[in-house]
Amino acid sequence: MKLPVYLGLLHKAEGTLAQSFRQVAEGHGHEPDVHFLCQALADQCQEHQQALQPIIDRYGEVDHDDEPERLQADGLQNTRSGPVGLLRDLQDLYLLASLVDITWTMIKQAAQGLRDKELLSIVNDCDGQTSTQLKWLQTRMKQAAPQALIAAK
Amino acid sequence: MVDRIAQIWGTRTPFGRGERWPVRVDQVLAQGVAESDVQRWVQSACVLCSNGCGIDIGVRDGIMVGVRGRAGDIVNHGRLGPKGLFASWQGVQNKDRLTRPLVRENGELVETDWDTAMERIVSRSRSLLDTKGPLSHGFYTSGQLFLEEYYAQAIVGKAGIGTPHMDGNTRLCTATAAAAMKESFGSDGQPGSYVDIDECDAMFLFGHNMAETQTVLWSRVLDRIDGPDRPRIVCVDPRETEVARHAEVHLAVRPGTNLALMHGLVRELFVNGWIDQDYIHRHTMNVDELRSTVEPWTPEAVADTCGVEAEDVRRAAEIFGTSERVLSTVLQGFYQSSQATAASCAVNNLHLLRGMIGKAGCGILQMNGQPTAQNNRECGADGDLSGFRNWENPDHVQELAELWNVDPAIIPHWAPPTHAMQIFRYVEQGSIEFLWISATNPAVSMPQLPRIRDILASDSLFLVVQDLYLTETAQFADVVLPAAAWGEKTGTFTNVNRTVHLSEKAVEPPGEARSDLHTFLDYSARMGFQQLDGSPLLDWNQPEDAFNAWKECTRGRPCDYTGLTYDKLRGGSGVPWPCNENHPDGTVRLYHDGVFPTDPEYCETYGHDLLTGATVGPEAYKAMNPAGRAIFKTAPYHPAHETPDEEFPLRYTTGRTVYHFHTRTKTGRSPQLNDAAPDAWVEMSVNDAETYGVTEGNIVRVESRRGHITAPVRVSDIRDGTIFAPFHYGYWDQSGTPDTRHRAANELTITEWDPVSKQPVLKNAAVRVTKIAEGTGPSPAPTTTASRPATRGKARRHLLPTAGGPAAQATESIAPVTAPTVATKEEQP
Structure with a gap:
């Protein structure tokens, strides 16, 4: 069974996203909404990791797989500055959150096949929050984009 | 005669549930002026708070010489509060008024003529539009202009320039009221009415110090309290306000924890079955999500987080859950605190759970702070689309384009409008280079003032300020335009409970001061803004032209004005909207039929996630199929982002006193009001004062991570661990700058x-x-209100009670006529 591979993928992706949200929160302290919300969303990602733990305890977690990793998603190591920098950083977060989101979806498919009610309920709680994270990122980027791309110095 | 500084709410006229509130006509005239000296009484309504009291302006020889309440007005039944009595007319008739435009020359503001000032504005505006485009322009307006002026400004911004960067100081005062109603009901629009005070059995005041912010409304409550079947009162406020003193339950929550309390109250309704299953089933959606979100919030959990007694949470919930008719009001204690929208939606949720909306005495009043905030929201001077239209709905954008005869592409609708704090951020970053501020004073009222001053002083910014006086903000301007004040121009405005009043011109403005409408029309004409057919974008000459255009904009919308005319508003009372063919006398309450404006084609918003602000979007919203049902919106509680720690161990909160409005531009120029509360103070509890070795009148320095203030201490009945400062005091009447002594509360926010x-x-x-x-005596805090000296504790100093003396005498005429009825057919359903 390869579910442990995906559990490992998800666990790692949530961790990467949490760390990246914190990075953006720190790097964009002059944008208070981004600053405070990214902190809260980082906490959410870590809660997702904790919520996964009982499932990992049951199925196990595989860090490495015989499938080679083609696309690396290591998260943000630094933040950019200025209006376009903010936009790019939020866009990177969007990519990382999309990876988390689609991984939850795959896990949900597996959970349905396994008729694993505990896992299904965790997926429902966590993936709903991940899609809200994506919606927020999109809302915030759409607001920032015209000013950053047209008027900013 | 009554001293209305000492007797803030005047003489009681008790009445019972379902009776009409008796008339009491309040009047004050300038010293030495007798009633027979008044040559004309000119109809208006008061702009010194959001209550919207009908008022007549007394004129002699072209000068305002006093005011009296309008006996037949449904809002106030003749009464006026201290601010209306003493500041409405004296606040604008002052030698300091701006009488000529000013422009900056070699760093100094110098007088000039209108042509020079306007050409300077227009040439900068045009060159920026040519080189940088519309996103270089921002507008920051007010909650104090007239409807006609906001509508003109909205059209100039949306259809002339095409910028989304437009907001009002209503963002600081009433934005959450609008947001909470939009999220719960699909559109802005006050469900309740003031007459619900006459009809209710219980009143909940959530973060609403009504006794000081809307004194005439509080008089109505006091008269019920003194009547035969007094309503039960519940107060949520960290201070021992006048409201708290009359409350059966006072929940003095820690600042920043409102949502936790609300979750506890909602949970108690579920747990005890105090809910209307049938109403919930037929008229609402998402109740299960609400139930699961509040589940952890037992009264004990609330007690722990909010610092209140679990038993008090139970008692408050029991009053809400078992009273036949409950009226709730909400204001800044919720709106200016953390998780504002979620906490305010929770009030809507309480009412929806019991089906107590749109019925006599079962109201919600999501309050406004300012007299014309409602019009700012309706017209879209806060950036929203005019007439409560939805920026995400292409049909709504098209409607406006047709109404204004412009290309829909010019109307900004690609993202939410830019809110005030973001506008200032864009100025800080240099991408907004043209900012026009009208009738508001961000240099005192916005958070973190050291930063705001730096922004207003930016080299890259061209700043236009339009005001009555040379405010702290105007001192930063490149061009200052002198505005005509209330009483010097004609227009309409709408109060908290949707009542529209006409305010007629009583006297000429001083010098060359002009109405804001005139100025916006002049700007539009000089900029050459056009409709598609080449005719001027705004071809109005008179305020009534603007009003007639506005009526068309509201046709078929929740705020329908089509049944109103200036003539209909003359002579009698204000009229609550919607007023149209179906409701020719206006409408007392909304949603009596349980049908809410949530239909996707009609709604003002598709809503947001309350924790993050993420937009729901059209697809997801339509998939929910709200179909006229109200929506239970909620979010998990999250602690405030800045909480006490070792370095900064106390919670800081800011607020109001009864004797002042905003940054005192008017009330500070009324001798009676200024003498009653002449200078800033900070409040500390008895225990905290002891801990810090401080007594009444000692001078303290209060410091946050952002700045400091110094002020004398009032030892009051505020909750332990909390410091309060009034936000009214700035620098215009000190040296004009904060260099000498920092006293503005927002230095710290x-x-x-x-x-x-x-x-x-x-x-x-x-x-x-x-x-x-040590200080030189007691602090200048009033003794008549929430800032009164502590009633507990030892070694209290005896303080002279706040009083107004001979100058503050006003007449009261009790029950000279019978009380007015409101929209007769609907008052008694």
């Missing part, structure tokens, strides 16, 4: 806002306190 309403969090921050001097 944090730059942060609610994720949905974008209202700044002005009511919680962390501070530390240090005693720096």
Whole structure:
């Protein structure tokens, strides 16, 4: 069974996203909404990791797989500055959150096949929050984009 | 005669549930003026708070010489509060008024003529539009202009320039009221009415110090309390306000914890079955999500987080759950605190759970702070689309384009409008280079003032300020335009409970001062803004032209004005909207049929996630199929972002006193009001004062991570661990700048806002306190209100009670006529 591979993928992706949200929160302290919300969303990602733990305890977690990793998603190591920098950083977060989101979806498919009610309920709680994270990122980027791309110095 | 500084609410006229509130006509005239000296009484309504009291302006020889309440007005039944009595007319008739435009020359503001000032504005505006485009322009307006002026400004911004960067100081005052109603009901629009005070059995005041912010409304409550079947009162406020003193249950929550309390109250309704299953089933959606979100919030959990007694949470919930008719009001204690929209939606949720909306005595009043805030929201001077239209709905954008005869592409609708704090951020970053501020004073009222001053002083910024006086903000301007004041121009405005009043011109403005409408029309003409057919974008000459255009904009919308005319508003009372063919006398309450404006084609918003502010979007919203049902919106509780720690161990909150409005531009120029509350103070509890070795009148330095203030201490009945400062005091009547002594409460506040309403969090921050001097006597805080000296504790100093003396005498005429009825057919359903 390869579910442990995906559990490992998800666990790692949530961790990467949490760390990246914190990075953006720190790097964009002059944008208070981004600053405070990214902190809260980082906490959410870590809660997702904790919520996964009982499932990992049951199925196990595989860090490495015989499938080679083609696309690396290591998260943000630094933040950019200025209006376009903010936009790019939020866009990177969007990519990382999309990876988390689609991984939850795959896990949900597996959970349905396994008729694993505990896992299904965790997926429902966590993936709903991940899609809200994506919606927020999109809302915030759409607001920032015209000013950053047209008027900013 | 009554001293209305000492007797804030005047003489009681008790009445019972379902009776009409008796008339009491309040009047004040300038010293030496007799009633027979008044040559004309000119109809208006008061702009010194959001209540919207009908008022007549007394004129002699072209000068305002006093005011009296309008006996037949449904809002106030003749009464006026201290601010209306003493500041409405004296606040604008002052030698300091701006009488000529000013322009900056070699760093100094110098007088000039209108042509020079306007050409300077227009040439900068045009060159920026040519080189940088419309996103270089921002507008920051007010909650104090007239409807006609906001509508003109909205059209100039949306269809002339095409910028989304337009907001009002309503963002600081009433944005959450609008946001909470939009999220719960699909559109802005006050469900309740003031007459619900006459009809209710219980009143909940959530973060609403009504006794000081809307004194005439509080008189109505006091008259019920003194009547035969007094309503039960519940107060949520960290201070021992006048409201708290009359409350059966006072929940003095820690600042920043409102949502936790609300979750506890909602949970109690579920747990005890105090809910209307049938109503919930037929008229609402998402109740299961609400139930699971509040589940952890037992009264004990609330007690722990909010610092109140679990038993008090139970008692409050029991009053809400078992009273036949409950009226709730909400204001800045919720709107300017953390998780503002979620906490305010929770009030809507309480009412929806019991089906107590749209019925006599079962109201919600999501209050406004300012007299014309409602019009700012309706017209879209806060950036929203005019007439409560939805920026995400292409049909709504098209409607406006047709109405204004412009290309729909010019109307900004690609993202939410830019809120005030973001506008200032764009100025800080240099991408907004043209900012036009009208009738508001951000240099005192916005959070984190050291930063705001730097922004207003930016080299890259061209700043236009339009005001009555040379405010702290105007001192930063490149061009200052002198505005005509209330009483010097004609227009309409709408109060908290949707009542529209006409305010007629009584006297000429001083010098060359002009109405804001005139100025916006002049700007539009000079800029050459056009409709598609080449005719001028705004071809109005008179305020009534603007009003007639506005009526067309509201046709078929929730705020329908089509049944109103200036003539209909003359002579009698104000009229609550919607007023149209179906409701020719106006409408007392909304949603009596349980049908809400949530239909996707009709709604003002598709809503947001309350924790993050993420937009729901059209597809997801349509899939929910709200179909006229109200929506239970909620979010998990999250602690405030700045909470006390070792370095800054106290919670800081800011607020109001009864004797002042905003930054005192008018009330500070009324001798009676200024004498009653002449200078800033800070409040500390008895226990905290002891801990810090401080007594009444000692001077302290209060410091946050962002700045400091120094002020004398009032030892009051505020909750332990909390420091309060009034936000009214700035620098115009000191040296004009904060160089000598910092006293503005917003020196300390944090730059942060609610994720949905974008209202700044002005009511919680962390501070530390240090005693720096003994002081020279008691603090100048009034003794008549929430700032009264502590009733507990030892070694209290005897303080002289606040009084107004001979100058503050007003007449009261009790029950000279019978009380007015409101929209007769609907008052008694």
